[in-house]
Amino acid sequence: MKGVVFTEFMEMVEDRFSLEIAERLIEESNLASRGIYTSVGTYDHQEMVTLVTNLSAFVGMPVPDLLHEFGRHLFKQFVIKFPEFFEKIQSTFDFLPQVESYVHLEVKKLYPDAELPTFSCAFPSPDRLDMTYRSIRNLPDLAEGLILGCTEHFGETLEIKRETLPGDPPGVLFSIISAKE
Amino acid sequence: MSDDLVLLRRRLEREKLARRQAEQIAEEKSRAIYVKSRELEEALAAESRMKNEVELLLNALEAFTSRLEISEIAEHLHRFLIQVIPRQYLKLYLRMEDHFQVLSLRENTTEGGIPVVGEEAAPLGKWASFVELKGPQVIQRGVEEKEGEIHGLQAESASLLVLPLSAPGHPLGFITIESPQPGSFTKDHIRFAQALANEAAVALENALLFREVKRLSLTDPLTGLNNRRSFDHSARQMVGVAIRHQRPLSVLMLDIDFFKKVNDTYGHAVGDQVLTGMAQVCRQSIRSTDLLARFGGEEFSLLFPETPEDDARPLAERLRQAISALVFEAAGQTFSITASLGISECSGEGDSLESLLERSDAALYQAKKAGRNRTVLWGTITPGPAADYPGS
Numbered sequence: 001m002k003g004v005v006f007t008e009f010m011e012m013v014e015d016r017f018s019l020e021i022a023e024r025l026i027e028e029s030n031l032a033s034r035g036i037y038t039s040v041g042t043y044d045h046q047e048m049v050t051l052v053t054n055l056s057a058f059v060g061m062p063v064p065d066l067l068h069e070f071g072r073h074l075f076k077q078f079v080i081k082f083p084e085f086f087e088k089i090q091s092t093f094d095f096l097p098q099v100e101s102y103v104h105l106e107v108k109k110l111y112p113d114a115e116l117p118t119f120s121c122a123f124p125s126p127d128r129l130d131m132t133y134r135s136i137r138n139l140p141d142l143a144e145g146l147i148l149g150c151t152e153h154f155g156e157t158l159e160i161k162r163e164t165l166p167g168d169p170p171g172v173l174f175s176i177i178s179a180k181e
Numbered sequence: 182m183s184d185d186l187v188l189l190r191r192r193l194e195r196e197k198l199a200r201r202q203a204e205q206i207a208e209e210k211s212r213a214i215y216v217k218s219r220e221l222e223e224a225l226a227a228e229s230r231m232k233n234e235v236e237l238l239l240n241a242l243e244a245f246t247s248r249l250e251i252s253e254i255a256e257h258l259h260r261f262l263i264q265v266i267p268r269q270y271l272k273l274y275l276r277m278e279d280h281f282q283v284l285s286l287r288e289n290t291t292e293g294g295i296p297v298v299g300e301e302a303a304p305l306g307k308w309a310s311f312v313e314l315k316g317p318q319v320i321q322r323g324v325e326e327k328e329g330e331i332h333g334l335q336a337e338s339a340s341l342l343v344l345p346l347s348a349p350g351h352p353l354g355f356i357t358i359e360s361p362q363p364g365s366f367t368k369d370h371i372r373f374a375q376a377l378a379n380e381a382a383v384a385l386e387n388a389l390l391f392r393e394v395k396r397l398s399l400t401d402p403l404t405g406l407n408n409r410r411s412f413d414h415s416a417r418q419m420v421g422v423a424i425r426h427q428r429p430l431s432v433l434m435l436d437i438d439f440f441k442k443v444n445d446t447y448g449h450a451v452g453d454q455v456l457t458g459m460a461q462v463c464r465q466s467i468r469s470t471d472l473l474a475r476f477g478g479e480e481f482s483l484l485f486p487e488t489p490e491d492d493a494r495p496l497a498e499r500l501r502q503a504i505s506a507l508v509f510e511a512a513g514q515t516f517s518i519t520a521s522l523g524i525s526e527c528s529g530e531g532d533s534l535e536s537l538l539e540r541s542d543a544a545l546y547q548a549k550k551a552g553r554n555r556t557v558l559w560g561t562i563t564p565g566p567a568a569d570y571p572g573s
Contacts, residue, residue, distance in 0.1 A: 023188050026195070036195050038203035040210070 001048055001137065002114060003041035004081075005074065009051060010037065012073045021058055029054050042113065045137050064141040071145015072152065079153055092151050092158060092176065093129050097121040117143065129176045132165065140164075140172040147174060227369075234373045237261055241377055245384035249391045251275070252284060252298055258381045259286040262358065266370050270338065270359040273346070275385070276312050280304055281354065311355045314345040317371045321363055339363035342371060344378040348386035356381075401475040403453055404460035409482075412474030413534070416484050419472065420534045423486060423527050430527040431493035432534075433483040434541040435463075435500070438519045438553040440479035447511040455518060458507055466500045482538070490526035490558050497522045497556040505554065519554035521545055526560065 013022045026035030029050050033043050052070075056063045079086055085103050089095045100119045107114055117135030124130055133143045144160060151158045158176050165171035241261040248254045251273075259271050273284040285299040311318075320341040338359035346353045356378050360366065366374075399411035407415070416432070423430035437443075437459065444452040456479065463481060467473050472484040485493050504520045523544025525537055544559040551557065 019185070019188050019192065023191055034195075034198075036198040036202060038199045038206065040203055040206045 001043055001045035002039075002111065003037050003043060004039040004077075005048065006037035006043055006051075007039045008074050008077050009048065009070055010035070011077075012070055013055060016069070016073075017055075017059055021055075025051060025055055025058065042111075048137075048139075067139065067141035068145040068148060071142045071147070072149035073145075074142075075146050075149025075153060091154050092147075092156055093123075093178075095150055095154070096129060096131055096147070096176070119143075127178045131174045131176065132171050133174060134167065134169055134171040136169055138169050143172065144174065147176065151176075230369060234265065234369075234376070237264060237373075238376055238380065242380050245380050248384055249388050251282075251385060251388045251392070252300070254381055254384045254388055255284045255286055256298065258356070258377060259288075261377055262374060263288060265373050266358060266360065266366070268361060272357045272359075273354070274303070274308060274311070274357070275346075275354040275389070276305075276352065277302075281308060308355075311343050311345070312352045314343060314355060316345065317375050318343045319366050319371070340365055342366045342374060344375050346378055346382045346385065348382050353382055353385055353389070404457055404475050406460050406464070406481075407472070407474035409474060409476050412472065412476065412482055412484075415472055416482075417534050419484060419486050420527060420532070420537065424529055424532060427529060428487055429489040429492075431485045431488050431490050431524055432527075432537040432541045433485070433493060433497055434476070434523045434538065434545045435481040435483065435520050436522075436545055436549070437479040437504075438521055438549075440518075443516075443518065447516075451509070451511040454511075455509060458509065459504060459518075459520075462503045462507060463500065466496070466503055482541075490524055490560055493524050493526070494556060494558060497524055501554065501556055521548035521553045522556040523548055524556065524558050526558075 010022055010026075013025060029035070029047070031047050031050065033047060037043065052063055052066055055061075056066055059066075082103075085098070085106075086095070089098070096119065100121065104116045104119075107116060115136060117133060117137065117139075120132045122130045131147070133140055135143075140162070144162065147160060151160075156178070158178055161175040161177065163173045163175070165173055238261075241257065244257045244261075245254060248257065255271075255273050258273070262269065262271060268288065271286045273286075275282040275284075281303045283299075283301050283303045285301075320343065322339050322341075338361060340360050340363050342358040342360070344356045344358070346355050356374075358366075358374060399408060399414075400406070401408045420430060422428070437455065440452065440455070443455055456475070459481065460475065463473050463483070467483065468485075470486055472486075474482050476482040485496065488496070501520055501522055505517060508515050508517050523541045523546070525540035525544055527537060540559040544557040544562060547562045548555045548557040
């Protein structure tokens, strides 16, 4: 998993909770990396699972809620870090289909070893985007948080429905529906 | 120390380590980028080289197509090769029936880059095997070269590139390129040189065919002498020059006596032998500036420039005697032949080749009439009624 996800996660822990919790989290998680993350590095994604699980226990928040929140935080940071991906993009429906066809392509150029999730998109109707998420990391809550972050960025209120699909790894179908005016 | 300070210190320590890690990763990345950029640079250079080569090849192709002279094609080949392989010495070996025709070209630094062309015949010798070469071959002096194996390698040459010259279907010969630097032929050089050689081969084949057609159209196939057409062409020019410069010139007509009898007695194959033998004697008897042709049938014509009738006469007599000294063998018998000769001299302004031939023919008629096996000068005969002489 790319280092930027870890550094952003730790930032979020410090900001949202406290420096103390962040330190405790690292100390008690017994990480191979010892919690020394840099955005340009690559780390075992299992460390993220450990961190989220432990954080959930420390702060008494369910894991899915934490991942939602992290997803929203991460999206905000992506907008700041990679403004070029958002040029001429006006809405969630503009942006999300680009993730697979453009963003991930560019990420692959920078990090040929990155193992990225797939987001295949379809528009069954003009007001509905079906996005199928599949990842060997299987973090659909994080994906949902990112989608939420995206709608918030564009100031939209969209309904997000979620349905688990069979397969290995299992997929999750997000149906993003714009409310009828 | 307060708890917060301890936390901050720990965090700072982690940050430091993270920074070091990031620096290391950045270092590795930038090194990888550097390597990649070098690769790209090289690829780009190779591509631009290739583009140049393609352009050169296209220009070469254009230059080759319009050439029918072998030396011109060789010059073009050298001109294009030198743009890729500098300081080279080029030799073109064209396989003839029993020898190589060799053209040598070398950059001429004193005369504005015009290559020096040397042309010579060389025995097939050890080079012969190179004709069958299927692809380019590099020979380094002292490495692949066995002692004394490479004939004619320049003293200053350290490596030799041999390229087969092959037209579709059959080998024409090969090209050798010598370079003063050992190991100076790169893969790209060789590839380009071979591509150029292939283009040259097509042009060379055309030139060889053209030369052959030209030769055939001007040569009598049996004797290898000029035919009447080529005699007329050259003789007309020579007569023109003689008249313009008021120089003497003589024309001789020669006819074998009773040639029909040779054919009837011994057959046409023997007749052909007689003609071939005759041609050989004639060829040996004339001077290098004289013109000789089989005029038709058993008739031969000769033209002596810078030669008045009186000086042509001893030449003719010597020739007549040489002919009568020839001995042929057929059907277990030996026989010899004689010939009659007529000579006329160019009379200057108003004279023509046609008229000269007519007068020589009249003199020849007189020689026949007077008993054959003799030479008659047109200037010595008295005008009389023209009549055919029987039996030839």
